[in-house]
Amino acid sequence: MTTFSQAGYGQLFKKNTDLIIAAAILGIVLLIIIPLPPLALDLFLTISITLALVIIMITMFTTEPLQFSIFPTLLLVTTLYRLALNISSTRLILSEAQAGNIIKGFGEFVVGGDYVVGAIVFIIITVIQFVVITNGAGRVSEVTARFTLDAMPGKQMSIDADFNSGLIGEDEARERRRKLQREADFFGAMDGASKFVRGDAIAGIVIIIINIIGGITIGVLQKGMDVMTSVQTYTILTIGDGLVSQIPALLISTASGILITRATADASFGTDLARQFINFPKIMFIVAGILFAIGLIPAMPGLVFFALAGALAFLGYSLLNAQKREELLVQEQDAQKRVQEKREPENVLQLLETDPLQIEIGYNLIPLTDDRAGGDLLQRLTAVRRQLAAEMGLYVRPIRIRDNLQLPPNRYIFRIHGEEIDGGELMPGYYLALNPTGQEINVAGIATTEPTFGLPAWWVTGEQKEQVELAGFTVVDSPTVLVTHLTEFIKKYAHELIGRQDTRELIDVVREKNPAVVEDLVPEPMSVGEVQKVLQNLLKENVPIKDIITILEALGDGVRMNKDLDFLIEHVRQALARSICRSLLNAENKLQVITLHPKIEKMMTDAIQPTQMGSYPVLEPRLARQVLESIAKTVDNALGKGYSPVLLCSPRLRLPLRRFIVRQMPGTAVLSMNEIIPEIEIEAVGTVVMDEN
CATH class of the missing domain: 3.40.50.12790 (FHIPEP family, domain 4)
Known part of the structure; x- marks a missing residue:
């Protein structure tokens, strides 16, 4: 006879999880209505304690609240479960003067033969649960929810800024926004769920009062017990019942506070606790000294204080030695790394890598790249890349700027694949005045040559700027001169900046929305390299490749007639005839x-x-x-x-x-x-x- 294996039961459980959970919640409601025998009550109380322990352990190991995002709903379900068990246990206590072995055992353990002491201990536990833990967790939930909602606009703007600057992609930005919304929903739900926990604590206190008063009354009037026997019986059962319900409630309320207060954690609670305590070994010596001084007071138990002082001093000594060993290890690793770098066996390949496009600047031009000094060159380079993508269809990879102390202080150069191609000189703090009329005019400035088009120009100060503008000159600042030069430089050498990987990425962009165009062309009958050569020839003649779909469709048609590269280039140009002609029209x-x-x-x-x-x-x-x-x-x-x-x-x-x-x-x-x-x-x-x- 064939039976299910453990894997089979596991698969069955996974497929029907939603049905099982729904049935369990419906069963909680039935607990309120259906009387339970003592043995069944013991089983359900054990499940309640186990569930509370599991929940608080999970919160100890989470690093962010969203890892346990189901907690607010779980808080409501466990509260309902405890209230259902309270009703069942109250029914047994009042009707049969018993409530199973767990409630009786808890009651006898706490009472310990002295009902007054037991009652006081139970009252203290209840007050701690209601006043300290529940109120504290509720307040933390409320404040966290408020601050999370207030911070949402700023966080949203930060995500938008990172996306607009190109630091993150569209998918990551969408995921961050979704996570931000989930956090706000989570803390809002926690704020509401904490109110249920507070109500649960109040209901528990009311049930305890009913059990004691009602139990003693029923015991004396209906069951014929004497007053002392009735007090003894119902006090033990009431205290046991209260403890069995309050302990899981205490654990879950504590878990609620832990989960919310660890919103910025980097690791589990135990890891953070150990790591942050051992960061300050000197504190252990100070505390050990204070404990030792307290132990010297005649009225104090000196042995206890001396033992703790010695333990803390030993701990501090051990932590201090561990820190020193770690520092020595880091120094040794750094020394080994420097030696390896001098040998350079592993880093040789990195020296072979060159950036497609690179700018080197003299030290006087470094402030142009510093945001704190008011430089906006980096932002302008981003704008240049966007402009070239929009005008030429050319994807320019991030442009690296490096300072070169061997250059003259005001000079900059452009490199393509490591080779110097062009350059110019700037004067930070000055403005470049250009004479668009071409007439010979004397300007009280420093004569120079405009680097982009080779026109005569003059560097003028801020005081002279308005004067030369009134004379009809075009006046621009230093970063604009460099950016204009760079834009024209990239257009001139665009064919050298588009490689096979860039071509592959352009093809992949088309493939996402027009897969038929790509599948009909690449890798057969044309390779990526052959498509690259066509694009390079178009860029050599300043023909934009932004209409990449038309280009690929023209190649797909032309390659079936003739695979000659010259024929394909001319065939693509004819497909782009409209944009080519319009770019060459006069005013x-x-x-x-x-x-x-x-x-x-x-x-x-x-x-x-x-x-x-x-x-x-x-x-x-x-x-x-x-x-x-x-x-x-x-x-x-x-x-x-x-x-x-x-x-x-x-x-x-x-x-x-x-x-x-x-x-x-x-x-x-x-x-x-x-x-x-x-x-x-x-x-x-x-x-x-x-x-x-």
Whole structure:
């Protein structure tokens, strides 16, 4: 015959826990109605004491109230359970002059042959439970609930600030808010539940009075007992009944106070107690000296005080030695760590790691990063990262700022993967004045060159700022100069800052809401590295990649026609034609273009050859130089007339032509005919022709 194993019973209990608990609570209500035999009452009283012990032990080992969030409800259930047992025991005491062995045993143990002493001891226990423990726990619950609710707005603002600054993610912020709400609900529930405990204590006192008066009356009038026998019988039973109900109530009220007062604990109560006591070994010597002095008083029991003084002195000596050994151990570990760092066998790999983007500053610029000194450079860098994400779709990882004492005091430099790329100089406390008109104007300041665009500028003081602003100058502070330079620097070298991991993260973002787009492309028929190369080529030409979904969809369509990288880049550009064209319009919403003479375009198209770095027009050196000079001359003429031209050519020639001119004219955009959208108005401002000679 097959029987359930222990695991089977455990699974059955887990699956039906809610039904079992509901039945148990319903059973508590039935205890009030159904008379219990003494043996059953003993069993239920034992369960009450056991439950109280378990609850107080749990509170000893919790580190935060929410670990025992069911406690307020449990407090109500246990209160109802004790009251039900009180009613059952009162019924037995008054009807049968007995209430089981547990109540009788507690009563006889406390009374100990002297009913007056026993009654006094019981009254003291009841008063402690009602006046001290219950009132104290209720007051702590009330105050904690009030302060928790008052602190909620500040805590909520702190969570929002951490989320907005990027210190925590959306999931963690949501979890913190949920925990904050649960804490407020918990302390509010504890405040209400403590009122039930107070009512339980009052009900216990009333039941005790009823048991004594009613019991003596029933014993004398109905059961024919003499007065002394009746007093003896009902006093023992009443005191026993009161103790059996008050002891669990005392334990649970104490547990309530412990749970609330340990809201900021880091470890269990025992661990915190031991750790915080042994932090002050010198206190033990002081207390030992005081006890020894008290023991010298003739009326005092000297042996007791001397023994305690000796024990405390020994404890203090042991703790002091333990602290010294711990300090020596820490010093040895620090020394070993320094030796290991000098050997550097484990830290070599860390030296190989470089930040994608890093700023180094001279010591005069350090206050710009210090919030206490009024510096807001760190906050501005966060704003730069957000701006680039919004404009370019580029995720720039946190930018590390390091002070470099080898730099000139006012200098800063930008590094990409550890290599110095660009830099400039600032003058903290001064303002940079720029002349947007370009006219020669004498300014009473320190002449310099604006680091971002290389324009002439002057450093002026705060007193001169208003004067130069009235003269039509653009005036900015030092952090703005650095941030502007950094923004343009990142846009220029964005293609070097997007790696495979960054590409993977962009793809994962798309995968969350548009999984079909990603599953149709990565890892087959394209790898992450191939997608990265397409994104890098777009960023090289200042094409934003924020519409990543369109880019991936275009790649998914194009890769099935041709896997050539140049073809895929041009295919994606055509999908982004609208945003590319609109970014190149002038103030009149016109696209000003420079075209190639048909002979030049045909010559360069015929010269296109595939290379390892992509297709490139391979011309004879002298001819290539002439073509470059002609293009540069035509572009310069257009710029001199106030135009902002782009080169327009055939789709096949566009990317090779861009590679052909990028070294000499990196800022000149090149468009193909396929990238011009119909609603754009085109204005031809020049044509590239070759000199016949």
